[in-house]
Amino acid sequence: MRWSHYFIPTLKEVPVGTEARSHQLSLRAGLVHMLTSGVYTYLPLGLRVLARIERIIREEMNQAGAHELFMPCLQPLDIWQKTGRDKVLSDVMIKFEDGKGRKMCLGPTHEEIVTDLVKNFIQSYRQLPVTLYQIQTKFRDELRPRFGIVRACEFIMKDAYSFDRDKSGLEKNYKKMYQAYINIFKRLGLQTSVLSADSGAMGGDVSHEFMVAAPIGEDVIISCDQCDFESGARDHLEEKQACPECQKGQLTKQAAIELGHIFQLGTKYTQSLGALYLDEDGKLKPIIMGCYGIGVSRVIAALIEVHNDEQGIIWPAEVAPFDIEILPLMIDHDETMLLSESFYQDLSEQGFAVLVDDRKESPGRKFNDADLIGIPWRIILGKRALSEGQVEIKNRRSQEVIKVPKDQVIDKLKSLLA
Ligand SMILES: Nc1ncnc2c1ncn2[C@@H]1O[C@H](COP(=O)(O)OP(=O)(O)O)[C@@H](O)[C@H]1O
Ligand SMILES: [Mg+2]
Ligand SMILES: [Zn+2]
Structure with missing residues (x-):
């Protein structure tokens, strides 16, 4: 998309x-x-x-x-x-x-x-x-x-x-x-x-x-700090009460x-x-x-x-609206857009649901929106990394960023998402 x-x-x-x-x-x-x-x-x-x-x-x-x-x-x-x-x-x-x-x-x-x-x-x-x-x-x-x-x-x-x-x-x-x-x-x-x-x-x-x-x-969930006992409010309204199951723990x-x-x-x-x-x-x-x-x-x-x-949603993989979001940061740069398009095609063919943020928006806006909507994995096509033949892959949850040579991106994502 x-x-x-x-x-x-x-x-x-x-x-x-x-x-x-x-x-x-x-x-x-x-x-x-x-x-x-x-x-x-x-x-x-x-x-x-x-x-x-x-x-x-x-x-x-x-x-x-x-x-x-x-x-x-x-x-x-x-x-x-x-x-x-x-x-x-x-x-x-x-x-x-x-x-x-x-x-x-x-x-x-x-x-x-x-x-x-x-x-x-x-x-x-x-x-x-x-x-x-x-x-x-x-x-x-x-x-x-x-x-x-x-x-x-x-x-x-x-x-x-x-x-x-x-x-x-x-x-x-x-x-x-x-x-x-x-x-x-x-x-x-x-x-x-x-x-x-x-x-x-x-x-x-x-x-x-x-x-x-x-x-x-x-x-409410009332639970014991010592055993597996759990209960709804109706039977165990009092927090200070001792656990009826193990008699030792506090609720x-x-x-x-x-x-x-x-x-x-x-x-x-x-x-x-x-x-x-x-x-x-x-x-x-x-x-x-x-x-x-x-x-x-x-x-x-x-x-x-x-x-x-703080920044937004972090979707668990099975329910995320898309699996991967591609962020081409310089939309006037031909190499960026060609690469973005080829990642989009290849990953879609592999069966991933992919969103490309191809809007004419500032990188800052794109990053903020990406954090907000919370797609689990992100491919960032930025000027500096690209000049070294690399792109960045970012995990939304851990915030971890790895640099990957551009021809290894698909394989890397396939293994990360497996
Ligand atoms: N007004 C509501 N809005 C959204 N979800 C609701 C609403 N009411 C009930 N649900 C969801 O539907 C499930 C089954 O409903 P039910 O147990 O009949 O509702 P309730 O516990 O409110 O009487 C609930 O566990 C809850 O997840
Ligand atoms: Mg109910
Ligand atoms: Zn207990």
Whole structure:
């Protein structure tokens, strides 16, 4: 991609009214733009990050045996009335009447919709188990949208739903999803704590939250300084308390962002919506359900929150919008531009995602923007090094610069990025 033909509207100044580092950087790096409070456009660079996150999630969900579908955001309210969640979620649900006078809402989540779907098609134990998932927009009229895309009114969630004959089937599926989540967050470059949680408005018994420690977090991780014990706020609010596990350590408290939440729902939704199946013994039974969410758009913010420095974002390799950025500093210099173009062609052919900053901007501006948008590797084509037949390769995270003869750049990058 050539920056001069692309759309990365970077900002020099910190936008007013922003406190969270991730909020500031996501706006300044041209990843997102606020349309109105809690509602964001994903700009091309932000969308590339989103696509890479989604790809990892899809790979792990498919690997775990879940099947992707795509359900509507536009939903008739009567389905929600059957489970009573039109009331439970009334604060966040966006409701309205359509032109024909039908009561509708924009889905804040999809348990009701997927249960209604499954009820239509699953009649027999032979059709179970099945796990379905989607990556879709959710709408929640959050009272206090916060920190940009961390708590938005329109956001992207991966939500999966498992359907089983019995509790042991549910437990097996739950374990599979739990493991998929561990894999996903590891690949995303996020160190998560898994806390058993209160299942709140979802109902059901067992549930776990996947948390990332970050100063802006609205949740907490309580952990022991001596053993592996970790807990959410609900059971261990007091920091000074001794660790209930090892009895020796002290508990400490960290702010955390919730990125994922999984639940063993049981029959709460299948019962009230009549999603029953005929079991082997000839009896009609409610299908047993689990649900599994990841705040996909919130993951972008969490990544930035964890991976940044004074100058900007430092993307982990697997989610970076581009792998390599080429910086030709003298755009009026023929040798610079020819070399830049040949690196661009060769690296693209090798399968790398490459951005070239070919704008008519000062080297200072290019360096600042490169630090801001945080591409992991940079090739700098500067006057002095080039006169010695060399270019510089810089690592965004370590800031380390190495000089490489210009004909060895491709091989060097191939080995660095392997
Ligand atoms: N308003 C929001 N903006 C962005 N992401 C959200 C928002 N609400 C929830 N999420 C993400 O969706 C995931 C699943 O949602 P859920 O557990 O139903 O939300 P909550 O914990 O707010 O009730 C959460 O773990 C979080 O990552
Ligand atoms: Mg939750
Ligand atoms: Zn302990």
